[in-house]
Amino acid sequence: MRKFIVTLTLIAACNLIANLACNTAANVNNDPNPTPTPTPGGQTDPTPTPTPNPGSETTTLNLVNTNIPTHSSARIEVGDDLIVYTYPTDAGTPEGVDYIIPSAGDTAGRGITNGDQYDYNSFAVCGKKIALVGDTTSDMAFQVAIFDTTTPTVDPLLIAESDIRLGTIPVGNEDPGHIQADGNYVVTRNSSAPVVRVIDVSGDTPNIISFTAAPDGMNAFNTPQVMVDAETKKAIAVSTSQDSFYVFDIDNPDTAPVTFNVSTFGGISNSFQFTCDLGVILYRDDTTDNNMYLLDITDAANTPVALTTTEGYAPQVFDDNYAYLTTEGPTSAVNASVIGDVDSADQTVAAEVTIMENSANLGLYGWGGTIAIAQYKDNDNELAPIYFVAAPLQWSTGNGSWTVFDDPDNAGSYLDASHLKTNDDGSILGFRWGDDNTLGYAILQD
Numbered sequence: 001m002r003k004f005i006v007t008l009t010l011i012a013a014c015n016l017i018a019n020l021a022c023n024t025a026a027n028v029n030n031d032p033n034p035t036p037t038p039t040p041g042g043q044t045d046p047t048p049t050p051t052p053n054p055g056s057e058t059t060t061l062n063l064v065n066t067n068i069p070t071h072s073s074a075r076i077e078v079g080d081d082l083i084v085y086t087y088p089t090d091a092g093t094p095e096g097v098d099y100i101i102p103s104a105g106d107t108a109g110r111g112i113t114n115g116d117q118y119d120y121n122s123f124a125v126c127g128k129k130i131a132l133v134g135d136t137t138s139d140m141a142f143q144v145a146i147f148d149t150t151t152p153t154v155d156p157l158l159i160a161e162s163d164i165r166l167g168t169i170p171v172g173n174e175d176p177g178h179i180q181a182d183g184n185y186v187v188t189r190n191s192s193a194p195v196v197r198v199i200d201v202s203g204d205t206p207n208i209i210s211f212t213a214a215p216d217g218m219n220a221f222n223t224p225q226v227m228v229d230a231e232t233k234k235a236i237a238v239s240t241s242q243d244s245f246y247v248f249d250i251d252n253p254d255t256a257p258v259t260f261n262v263s264t265f266g267g268i269s270n271s272f273q274f275t276c277d278l279g280v281i282l283y284r285d286d287t288t289d290n291n292m293y294l295l296d297i298t299d300a301a302n303t304p305v306a307l308t309t310t311e312g313y314a315p316q317v318f319d320d321n322y323a324y325l326t327t328e329g330p331t332s333a334v335n336a337s338v339i340g341d342v343d344s345a346d347q348t349v350a351a352e353v354t355i356m357e358n359s360a361n362l363g364l365y366g367w368g369g370t371i372a373i374a375q376y377k378d379n380d381n382e383l384a385p386i387y388f389v390a391a392p393l394q395w396s397t398g399n400g401s402w403t404v405f406d407d408p409d410n411a412g413s414y415l416d417a418s419h420l421k422t423n424d425d426g427s428i429l430g431f432r433w434g435d436d437n438t439l440g441y442a443i444l445q446d
Contacts, residue, residue: 066107068439070432075173078423078430079125085439086120094120113155121173124181126201131186142166146206163208167191167220176225176273183230189220196237211248213256224270232279243267247297258300265304277317280342284312308347309338318373321385325371337366337389339398348400363392365402375426376444390417
């Protein structure tokens, strides 16, 4: 395991400065278009090291490469001092599910009994527990098992097929329709009525919550996506036949769901998984305009609010903040980050600014194929949002300025990363590290 220390500095203008302590100076950037500094050989370095302003605030971030192999399409999920990932065979093909505990400094997966019998693209994390899905070729096909990492010698508890049997298992790890988790809840789409069921894993034995008052005609195919929001105790299901979100109350499972019909707002796309936090949904419509919407489900009278930047994917909502990537972008290029506040119409869209001409891995500030929102603690021990995008791996406080991490193993290059994931409280960032796709992570809150 290789650990690199990054110091984040919050200055008066709310920009961050990163200094990477790995024998060579880090390339850092506070201005997305700074004046280049000439370097030998005619190459320019657009990221001179700035001097922190007096009174600046700092926090330390531990950037760790475990050197544990994953796969170029590996799924990663993050929990409470827990990272779960797809592990490969010796030949490099995806095989099963494993996990590490970051605080223990793990350099190898801890192992799950019959880990190769679970779908490596479909699992979820609740705190220190893992919800596993039986692979379609196993004896547990379409069933769900709960593994408690605090009792690792105990095999995963397989939930009876009569209680939970999934209707479908999406193929790709980023496809919509997988089981979803938040807090102590896992929401599932089942092969028989009631289609939407939640697994409460807070106790020693999973508790199944079935929503018996679901509308007639619901099935796993016309209900292609679900989500759960632990804070509001709501399970949300998409109905493609009704262009609606059905919002079920976990505390009152026999009560009919609140229906948010969005047919006049262009319906709901099933190309991208919608997301929700603190009662606010972020989703893409089903029109050729590919509009992005926020929908506050805490009041049945609310209607969707259209966002300015369209063509969004990889939507994220964390507390009062949201982010997504857009294939619209400020130009014809793709994958510009879009950052905003759920209570504001303003958005920050990354401009098309090249990080470094002729570098080993070219890129644009604030652009990438994966995005995540987390939180870090400032000097006053207050939590503040921080955004990550890759590749190359970059971060921002949301003010339009992005900082790029150096690759500590390759001088003159930035750190390549993919599949960024954070946990419920935003304290850990997990990702695939570099071209070797090893498991990496960053601790954001001590």
